[in-house]
Amino acid sequence: MTKSRNIFIVLFLISTSFFSQERSVDSLSRLEFQEIQELFLKSVDDSLVSNIYVQAYLNKAKKEKDSLEIAKGYFLKIISNGEDEKFFHLYDTIIEVSKNLKNQNFPATAYFDKGVYYHRKYLYKNALDNYIKAAYYNHGSRKEHLEFLINQSLGRLKSTINKNQEALTITKKCYKYVVEKNYRDENSPLYYNVLFSLADTYRKMNYLDSARVYTRLGLLDKNESDTSINYYHFLLLDGILRLQNKEYIEAEANIARALPYIEKIQDQTTIASGYFYLGKAYSYLNNEEKSILNYKKVDSIFQKTNNISPEYTNAYQQIIKHYKKEGNIEEQLNYTIKLIRVDSVIDNRYKYVNQEITNKLDIPSLINSKEQLIEQLQIDKKQSSTATFVLLFILSGIIGITAYQYKKKTFYKKRFEELIKTDKPKERVKPTISETSPPDIPKEIIDELLMKLSKFEETHSFIDSKITLNSLAVKMNTNSNYLSKVINHFKQKSFATYIKELRVEYAFMKLKSEDKLRRFTIKAIAEECGFKSAESFSKTFYKVYGIYPSYFIKKLDDLA
Template sequence: MPKENFSLLSYKKLKELYKNNEKDQNKQLIYAKAYLAKAKKDNVSIEKARGWYFISLIHSGDKAIQYLDSTISYSKNLNDLNFPAYAYSRKAYELKYQSKYREAIDNFLIAEHIAKKNNPDFYHEVKYSIAVLRSEELGETNEALELYKQCFKYYKTKDVKSDKYSYAYQDVLFALADAYKALKQSDSSTYYNKLGYKESKLTKDYEYNALFILNEGANLVEKKKYYTAIDSIKKALPKMIYYKNIANLLASHYYLGKAYAGLGKEESAVQNFIKVDSIYSKTNKITPEFTSGYPYLISYFKNKKDKEKQLKYLNQFLHIDSLLNNNYKVLSKKLQKEYDTPNLILEKENLIESLQSNRTKSYWGIAVLFLLVTIATAFGFYQYKIKKKQYAQFEKLMNKVKEEPEIKTSEEVKEVKSVKSGIENIGINQEIVDQILQKLNHFEQTKGYLISNITVQSLSETFETNSKYISKVVNVFKEKTFIQYINDLRIEHALHALKEDHRLQKYTVQALALEFGFNNAESFSTAFYKKSGIKPVYFIKQLEKSYKV
């Protein structure tokens, strides 16, 4: 049809032509522009908004956001069922793709607020989107799970086999299964994976059918049923490639890596973890769930004495770790302030409204509310006391951590040895004791304790002496077990390093553990607390505050 005749077509016909040409964006753009031209000529605000929205769908990035802002501008005060809620949600996704998470959250929240008034279907779509962001981008699985449950409850009242609701319903089933997997509730995860598998079979959604197979494979990895897991993941993998589902292609290789690692098949595990890194390098997209392959690669290449690759994956891991950590700190606080709190207030308002409708029940409700407030106040006071105690401990540490710990001179070492020898005879030749003390002093000066997996046996080989001698000398002269001695040295160093090196303050606990010679975050955190009386996260938080003052 010639361009000049488009004005004769109805909005409905132009919209139909637009939708029927999804595979030809050039034609879509022609129909979208025709739609917008007609709306401008007729001066109908909602149709102008819809025209700009159609154009935005053909674009991405800043261009799409520009068109979506026009949609929002024309539809802001119209109380339409779809706009501007659709535009805010679409804009949120575009911002999310650009890793502008703070702005994305703002737009999701606005979309949800608008849709709540008159569009329950879209309201639950946006609620689901917020839940996905919390689960996948922030690792706030428990909070996301509650939102998924609300969506599941809503869709269960609909015809979930219809075209209108089947995809959204399967989205929620997959999200529930994935969340339960992350929370180590594998039986619940299996339940929703099986339910999703059946639904996707009935609706002939082959991509989602493969996703449920993949997700159950990942769940089986967590159950340590590695061979069955590998079989499931390999069945799903070709579909991820066929549908160009890059995010779940990355997930496939990650869980294959975990499964092979569980079986002790290092080479296969490393191949898959390297593929994870390769996909990340191309897309610059990864979530916290899939980062634990990096410590495996670092350890593998360390054992192989391949320092180049060890450094490569260490740098990559710390880079990812730092980016994720910074993004999530901001987002987590924002969601607590702008999403959790408003929804809690809404629940409170609904409760008050319910109380007013039934005078008899209201007395009980007020009593319960009073009890909750009392409990919350008591809990708040308890938290205040804990925080006060922690801060006092922090100040005490800061007063002590003013300079690097003093390393004893050779003469001081001999003096300590002499005093101890006067107290008891430890049954070791005096010359050997002298040698071990001097070597321990050198060991402390050179920070040998930062080497991971160090043991009394490995140190005795380095010192060319008996491990029992080292253990006994440390017990008597350091007045600690060997493990306590090593951990205390590491934590003393950590306290000074964190205070002096602001870069380290951006690391996560896992990254800091590796930095200071520990194998995992838990052992580092436990040793830190035992030595300092506070957790490393709290120490870093207070350091950051002290620099801002």
């Protein structure tokens, strides 16, 4: 009966196209939500028709004031429009509508999808923020599966930033899930994605035997006649493993065979991986021309995407070495400049591995190398004074910036070492407090307010992000004018500064003592301590302690 009814509705819509879209939507809104959704799924490939069903769904949900169904309606709208970026803001609408729902799949699903979007854009901090929020709100009927998807994404993210041990722990958990759910028997892409991540993480940790076991599982399950790209992903990984096992001829053959298929899916990160390791294979086979050609392809992907894994920076060093051997100073400088830019991108995007990257690139040596190249250019190219002047000006600026960054890191390290020895911020010079109290406030009121402020600090009430001067004055049974004057006089700072500094001192102590908090993002820590934005928190933390909270957390983790 239901099927006949649905067919009738579709035919009715087609045969009465002269009626307005609004009237069609109104008619559809009388159906049950499930019926509208089924019609939507049948027409999802036709955005014009599917959007009519979406509008009907939303109209019905809004009319009934059903928050869950409104959230579902907006989710269907995103699907209907092929996840077009201009509809990305609807995720925030879904989150706002569903934030107070209990035991539902929203807003967790919306946070997760946002995380995936940012991950694809290489915005790793934003991705992590949303994955964590998705995990926090994950209380719906799909809790177990969504937890798996979140863990899978977190594993990939941690592998991307070379947190390989953490990535391995998470990916093992994901592998256990897909095996228990029989995804392998169902030939599901989820199984092969996890299997590949597990093999690749073992490879990055140099557990080559384990990496080979899981890679061979993928190759056995996905024979070459299969149209799925999975086979060629595993073939590429097998080539990389053979390279690490010094089987250079086999490595080159497998990587070269896999790359054309991987290039078809436009996965730039994996393509860069293929070029880099093919370049290494040719290098070991003493074919320098092909080696450098593939290393340059790694750079071409970076120029296009502005993204590169720390693992592939060696490509630039090999190109520089090649041109140094040829005596081509201009190309040496060209790729040295590119390497510095790569370092800058990695330093900003992969902040959790800054120390490792800095050691690999050896910034002081890089600066010295550039200075020597500049000196050589001055000798060889005296005639082309204009071009040389422009090049030297650019390089001097780069050297200055790089030297400044190096000096700043050295200062931060020293500052951290000072801070770790104390439980309090560095003493700041304060104006002398007059012994006389504000003349227009009775002494008993001052004493009472100072006592209440002391309790306010001891109970950490300042982490409430909604606190204002007026609201605090009400709680203390006084007026805002009295409270402001007492804080200005006895704390020697404005109310806003007083609150912000209490919050960062609280954060400082919590970060030192609770490693769990250090796993939060800066934004999440800021919100935990009462700040409304990560930027305000970071600026205040720097003002009080002389270093940024991200650096402080990283150094604390290094000590752990």
